Amino acid sequence: MLLASRDGLVEWVDRTLEPRLAGWRGASLSDLWPDLHGQLEGLHPSLEHGPLDLHLPPPAALTTGEETLSLRLFLTDTGLGVAVRGQNAISEGDRPLVELLTTLLNTVEDALLVTLAEPLDLPGPLIVYANQTLLRQSGYRLDELLGRTPRLFQGPQTDPEVTRRFGRELRRWGRPSMEVLNYTREGQPYWNELKVAPLADGAGWFTHWVSVQRDVSERRAGEQSLAQQVLSDPLTGLPNRRGLIDRLERALSHETQDLALIFCDLDRFKEVNDRYGHAAGDALLLELTNRLQTVLRSQDTLARLGGDEFVVLVEQLHADEDALTLAERLRASLAEPWHYGDEELTLSMSMGVALGGGRGGGRGGVNAEELLRRADLTMYQVKAAGRNGVAVYTVAMDQQVQQSVSMRQQLEQALRHSRFLLHYQPMVNLESGAVVGAEALVRLQDGDGQLVQPDAFIPVAERTGLIVPMERWVLAEALDVLAGWQRQGQPWHLAINVSPQHLERGHLAEELLAEQARTGVDLAGLTVEITETVLLQAHARAHHNLTALRAAGVSIALDDFGTGYSSLAWLSQLPIDQVKIDQSYIRQMDQDPRCATLVRGFVRVFQELGLRVVAEGIETVAQRQALLDLGCVTGQGYLFGRPSPLHGPLWASLAMPG
Numbered sequence: 001m002l003l004a005s006r007d008g009l010v011e012w013v014d015r016t017l018e019p020r021l022a023g024w025r026g027a028s029l030s031d032l033w034p035d036l037h038g039q040l041e042g043l044h045p046s047l048e049h050g051p052l053d054l055h056l057p058p059p060a061a062l063t064t065g066e067e068t069l070s071l072r073l074f075l076t077d078t079g080l081g082v083a084v085r086g087q088n089a090i091s092e093g094d095r096p097l098v099e100l101l102t103t104l105l106n107t108v109e110d111a112l113l114v115t116l117a118e119p120l121d122l123p124g125p126l127i128v129y130a131n132q133t134l135l136r137q138s139g140y141r142l143d144e145l146l147g148r149t150p151r152l153f154q155g156p157q158t159d160p161e162v163t164r165r166f167g168r169e170l171r172r173w174g175r176p177s178m179e180v181l182n183y184t185r186e187g188q189p190y191w192n193e194l195k196v197a198p199l200a201d202g203a204g205w206f207t208h209w210v211s212v213q214r215d216v217s218e219r220r221a222g223e224q225s226l227a228q229q230v231l232s233d234p235l236t237g238l239p240n241r242r243g244l245i246d247r248l249e250r251a252l253s254h255e256t257q258d259l260a261l262i263f264c265d266l267d268r269f270k271e272v273n274d275r276y277g278h279a280a281g282d283a284l285l286l287e288l289t290n291r292l293q294t295v296l297r298s299q300d301t302l303a304r305l306g307g308d309e310f311v312v313l314v315e316q317l318h319a320d321e322d323a324l325t326l327a328e329r330l331r332a333s334l335a336e337p338w339h340y341g342d343e344e345l346t347l348s349m350s351m352g353v354a355l356g357g358g359r360g361g362g363r364g365g366v367n368a369e370e371l372l373r374r375a376d377l378t379m380y381q382v383k384a385a386g387r388n389g390v391a392v393y394t395v396a397m398d399q400q401v402q403q404s405v406s407m408r409q410q411l412e413q414a415l416r417h418s419r420f421l422l423h424y425q426p427m428v429n430l431e432s433g434a435v436v437g438a439e440a441l442v443r444l445q446d447g448d449g450q451l452v453q454p455d456a457f458i459p460v461a462e463r464t465g466l467i468v469p470m471e472r473w474v475l476a477e478a479l480d481v482l483a484g485w486q487r488q489g490q491p492w493h494l495a496i497n498v499s500p501q502h503l504e505r506g507h508l509a510e511e512l513l514a515e516q517a518r519t520g521v522d523l524a525g526l527t528v529e530i531t532e533t534v535l536l537q538a539h540a541r542a543h544h545n546l547t548a549l550r551a552a553g554v555s556i557a558l559d560d561f562g563t564g565y566s567s568l569a570w571l572s573q574l575p576i577d578q579v580k581i582d583q584s585y586i587r588q589m590d591q592d593p594r595c596a597t598l599v600r601g602f603v604r605v606f607q608e609l610g611l612r613v614v615a616e617g618i619e620t621v622a623q624r625q626a627l628l629d630l631g632c633v634t635g636q637g638y639l640f641g642r643p644s645p646l647h648g649p650l651w652a653s654l655a656m657p658g
């Protein structure tokens with residue numbers, strides 16, 4: 001066998017011809033066979049239709065003792081091939097055996113392909129045999145395959161990495177196998193599992209490769225749909241968490257691109273499910289999927305992690321702002337109300353953005369799971385800050401979370417080692433300045449004995465539920481103090497603050513009655529301060545607790561009035577006795593006449609409703625006077641005394657008789 005370039009220059013000779021023809025490399029075929037002189041060009045068109053058999057006298061270099069030599073000329077992938085029929089042509093006696101073997105090879109179900117052993121470099125080992133199964137599978141005729149190389153079966157989706165690995169194995173004369181995407185003559189792809197082994201001649205030289213092949217497209221399709229199932233969400237068909245991580249990891253492996261994750265979570269989706277049922281919830285999620293998808297570009301991926309949690313993977317991000325712009329567009333897609341039957345509802349979404357990927361220096365090295373965690377955390381922060389918004393992850397957020405984790409531990413320790421204490425702020429009659437009572441305000445003593453103010457730990461205590469045991473301690477402590485005052489004939493009343501959680505989930509009324517039994521206190525001296533959120537949510541348990549408290553003689557005060565949704569009309573329906581006007585109004589009253597007008601209105605309405613009024617945060621004599629002019633007679637503030645321990649100088653002076 002000889003291989004030549006397209007214009008007939010000898011490039012390669014096989015092992016059997018090598019000893020005699022090695023020196024002809026680089027020479028022209030027509031120098032070997034002068035009969036071919038000037039003919040090669042003209043042969044090309046007919047070679048396109050298949051090999052050409054020629055009978056020519058042997059060249060001087062190849063004396064065989066015969067008159068003529070059979071040559072077969074064919075096209076290869078890169079030029080021309082010339083097979084020289086050697087002496088070991090099949091003898092007449094062998095013919096029946098050869099026919100038997102041919103029939104046998106054509107009846108096996110596996111596809112068989114035989115190539116020469118060499119060359120492994122371009123054009124590659126030439127095909128010398130293919131059985132019927134292979135021809136059926138590939139759609140080629142035998143004469144179209146002979147002289148070509150198996151490269152012919154590869155196509156646009158064939159994985160070059162797989163074939164390269166295969167080639168490396170061949171070079172080691174190994175027995176490689178691979179599963180590769182092949183293409184039929186018509187360009188139809190099919191999955192081919194093939195195993196290859198070298199064949200040696202009597203002298204031990206490898207002469208051929210035999211490849212046994214099987215079409216495994218069906219199995220692959222099954223596996224793929226299985227993989228699809230594992231990686232996608234059944235309701236929406238979107239990638240699920242694993243599918244997202246898969247794509248994200250792939251995207252992160254392209255180190256040159258910046259990307260972003262946008263974590264989206266519907267606000268109050270649970271209410272939709274609870275109120276309209278799960279079928280409505282599902283319908284809404286499908287519609288949401290549609291709306292989000294219309295906003296996305298083709299290179300973005302929308303995934304659903306479960307429930308109402310969706311994540312958008314934004315690839316090829318040009319500028320960080322683009323991620324925010326996209327997030328805003330996603331959010332805007334919810335603006336249109338949803339229709340379910342006759343119902344119409346408008347929903348909002350909280351979103352967290354985390355930036356990652358190659359270019360930006362600081363963001364590199366963040367893996368898929370971490371990026372998702374950051375986006376999730378950021379979304380959660382948006383929720384905690386009042387929902388319906390977008391934020392971008394910052395390291396500070398993690399610090400904040402860490403702080404709240406360590407605050408939680410501090411709270412647990414404080415509960416275990418009774419490290420809470422109460423400060424008491426006097427409440428006074430604004431006219432006379434006489435003390436009429438006190439508000440108990442909780443403090444936490446940290447490990448170093450430093451006092452921590454409630455703003456720093458109450459929110460964490462509320463989130464973690466630790467507020468309930470903490471307030472149980474406050475209750476016991478405060479009632480001890482109140483009982484002590486009552487025993488001394490001190491008519492002061494005492495106010496404590498109670499969180500919505502305690503009212504909604506706890507057993508405040510029962511706890512209070514138990515404390516009363518323990519201390520013998522008269523509960524008429526106690527005021528419980530609550531915030532509006534309790535009343536807004538119309539929680540049955542909270543109302544039960546409030547009603548039971550009032551029945552036991554406890555006064556209920558609405559704290560921080562004016563900071564929430566306060567509606568005056570609505571006040572009349574609430575189970576309260578007292579309203580505390582928030583200090584923000586008192587502070588502004590001096591400067592802003594409209595604020596004074598508002599406070600005047602409040603005071604008048606409260607009085608008409610029979611509610612007592614307390615002004616918070618009085619710091620100046622002018623404020624005290626202004627409040628008196630408006631008809632408000634009770635107040636508290638730094639002007640009269642800061643929250644202080646009972647055994648400190650403030651209360652020592654106040655408790656002095658006279």
Ligand code: C2E
Nearest residue numbers: 441442453454474497498499617618619636637638639643
């Ligand atoms: P609050 O119930 O509205 O308590 C009044 C807050 O205003 C107190 O802050 C008090 O120190 C401050 N204050 C009083 N007079 C003035 C003044 O003239 N000027 C200024 N600038 N501030 C004044 P504190 O002690 O830091 O408590 C903050 C909040 O923590 C309380 O607001 C209350 O909502 C909450 N809190 C305190 N103890 C408890 C508790 O046992 N349970 C619950 N759930 N919340 C508590």
Ligand code: MG
Nearest residue numbers: 439497529559
């Ligand atoms: Mg209060």
Ligand code: MG
Nearest residue numbers: 559560580616
């Ligand atoms: Mg207040």
